[in-house]
Amino acid sequence: MLTVTNIHHSYNQTPVLFDCNLTVAAGQRLAIIGPSGCGKSTLLRIIAGLESDHTGAVWYEGVDITKRPAHQRRIGLMFQDHALFPHLSVADNVAYGLYGQPKSAIAARVASLLQLVGLPDLAHRSPDQLSGGERQRVALARSLAPSPRLLLLDEPFASLDRSLRDRLLDELPQWLAREGVATIYVTHDASEACQIARDLLVMRAGRIVRHGAVAALYNDPQSQFVASLLGMPHSIAYTITPHGITTVFGDLPITAPTTPGRLLIPADVGLMHAGKVPTGHLSGAVTSSFLRAPWQRLRITSLAGDAQFDYDMPQHLAPANGTNVTIPVRLERLTFVANDG
Numbered sequence: 001m002l003t004v005t006n007i008h009h010s011y012n013q014t015p016v017l018f019d020c021n022l023t024v025a026a027g028q029r030l031a032i033i034g035p036s037g038c039g040k041s042t043l044l045r046i047i048a049g050l051e052s053d054h055t056g057a058v059w060y061e062g063v064d065i066t067k068r069p070a071h072q073r074r075i076g077l078m079f080q081d082h083a084l085f086p087h088l089s090v091a092d093n094v095a096y097g098l099y100g101q102p103k104s105a106i107a108a109r110v111a112s113l114l115q116l117v118g119l120p121d122l123a124h125r126s127p128d129q130l131s132g133g134e135r136q137r138v139a140l141a142r143s144l145a146p147s148p149r150l151l152l153l154d155e156p157f158a159s160l161d162r163s164l165r166d167r168l169l170d171e172l173p174q175w176l177a178r179e180g181v182a183t184i185y186v187t188h189d190a191s192e193a194c195q196i197a198r199d200l201l202v203m204r205a206g207r208i209v210r211h212g213a214v215a216a217l218y219n220d221p222q223s224q225f226v227a228s229l230l231g232m233p234h235s236i237a238y239t240i241t242p243h244g245i246t247t248v249f250g251d252l253p254i255t256a257p258t259t260p261g262r263l264l265i266p267a268d269v270g271l272m273h274a275g276k277v278p279t280g281h282l283s284g285a286v287t288s289s290f291l292r293a294p295w296q297r298l299r300i301t302s303l304a305g306d307a308q309f310d311y312d313m314p315q316h317l318a319p320a321n322g323t324n325v326t327i328p329v330r331l332e333r334l335t336f337v338a339n340d341g
Contacts, residue, residue, distance in 0.1 A: 001026045001182060002150055007046060007056035009039075016042055017054070017206045026149065029176065029183045031193035033229060034203035040186045043203070044152050047184065049073050060150070076148035076181070080155045082139035084127040090114070090138050091123040097146040113141040116175055133164045140172075144179055151176070154186045169195045190230045202226055223338045224262050234265040236282075236309050237339060248302040249282035254331045264335040265311065265327065282327040286319050300325065 002024040009017040017039045024030050032040045045051045047058055049070030057066045065073050084093050091110050098106045114120050117137040127135055136156060143151060157165040173196060176183050185196045193200060194214050202210040202217070210217055210226050221227035224235055238245040239260045244253040247263065284300040287308070291297075295312035302308070303324070311327075319325055 001028075001061055002047070002184075003057075003059040004043075004047060005057050005059070007043065007054055007058075009042060009046060009051065009054040015206065017046075020056070020206075020208050022201055022208065022211065024150065024182050024184060027180060027182055028199065029173070029185065029197040030199045030201060031185045031187060031197035032201045032203060033187055033190055033193045035188060035229070038203040039206040040203050041154050044154050044184060044186050048075055048077055048152050074146070074148055076143040076146070076151040078139055078143040078151065078153045078156050080158050082135050082156075084135055084138060084142075086127050088126075089123065090119065090125050090127070090130070093127065093138055094141045094145050096142060109145060110141075113144055116144075116178060117141050118171075132160055133168060136160065136168065140175070144175075144181065147179075148181060150182045150184070152184050152186075155188070157192075158187075165192075172196060202229060220335070221264075221337055223340045225340050227264055227335075227337050232264055234309055234311050235262040235337065236265065236307065237261075238263050238336075247282065248304060248307040249284050249300075249327065252282075252329060252331065252334075254334060259338075261339045262337050264337060265309070266330075266333055266335075281329055284325060284327070286321050286323045286325060288321060289318060291315065300327070 002022075004020060004022045007017055007020040008015070020039075020043055022030070032043065034040050042051060046054055049065070049068060049072075052067075057064055059065065060073065060075070070077075085096065088096070091114070094110045094113055095106050098109060101109075110123070111120070114123055117140055119134060119137055119141075122130065122134065127138070130138065139156070157168050160168070169192060183196070185193065187193050198214060199212065200210070200214055200217050201208055204225060210222065217226065218230055218232075221230060221232065227233075227235065236247050236249055237260070238247045238252075241251070244251060244255070245263070252263075284302050286298050287301040288299040289296055292312065294315075296315040296318040298311045298313065298318060300309055300311050
């Protein structure tokens with residue numbers, strides 16, 4: 001349905017996007033994730049038609065819309081700034097994009113959408129009488145009103161408190177499925193992306209570095225950067241030996257890739273108070289810790305004191321600072337990534 005090819009873009013002669021390509025099928029939900037400043041919002045604005053000074057092409061439903069202005073693309077937009085019209089009622093805000101249709105059809109569509117987003121009784125209120133979450137629901141209803149087949153969302157819930165954001169993230173996929181609309185959702189929060197989308201596109205410094213199903217990227221992140229972005233920060237450097245790999249936390253008898261990199265430590269391996277360290281286990285000492293709700297984050301330092309990594313575990317199981325610990329390792333569950341963090 002949407003095909004973006006060979007997009008390059010610069011601001012004031014400074015390149016910000018490099019050879020970006022993506023496709024979105026009808027009904028697909030894709031999340032674009034990456035750190036601030038990586039170009040994900042710029043790519044979304046190019047798709048929407050809000051940035052025109054770029055090379056490459058944007059095709060939508062078999063038509064080249066690269067030169068078409070935003071209001072002629074039939075693509076829904078929703079940003080963090082919901083930008084409701086303060087002088088219009090909730091119903092009139094939702095109906096704004098339906099100009100020219102019969103009044104009865106407009107009224108039916110508005111009523112249907114307000115029911116969908118859980119605001120059927122607020123049609124006559126003004127935006128200043130709504131909570132932040134209610135305004136975001138109205139903005140979403142307005143975006144869906146013209147029945148776009150593609151909806152672009154740029155961190156729409158970033159300004160909301162955590163509990164409200166979680167509730168809307170639970171509801172949004174249901175609303176999108178009922179409307180049958182494909183979605184591109186931009187965020188820097190991997191957990192949010194996975195809650196919304198089935199597929200992820202990872203950006204770094206203006207380039208698309210990974211693209212695939214959520215489970216595929218989690219099971220095989222391939223790089224320290226992607227692993228960390230997806231919430232897998234526990235990793236240690238390794239080098240290759242004739243008998244396996246060696247780290248400053250211990251040696252493991254396992255065949256690794258042919259180049260040095262980093263070894264991801266699964267979040268559920270657990271820690272044990274160290275006595276004699278069994279073969280195939282790693283060891284270190286807890287040198288500091290703090291609560292990073294809901295987990296206790298431990299700083300594990302090698303016994304030689306020359307390397308560290310962080311590890312999260314339930315607070316009630318966390319060993320005290322100064323404790324020597326063993327890190328059990330199931331060799332079949334190890335993941336190796338490139339050292340590109």
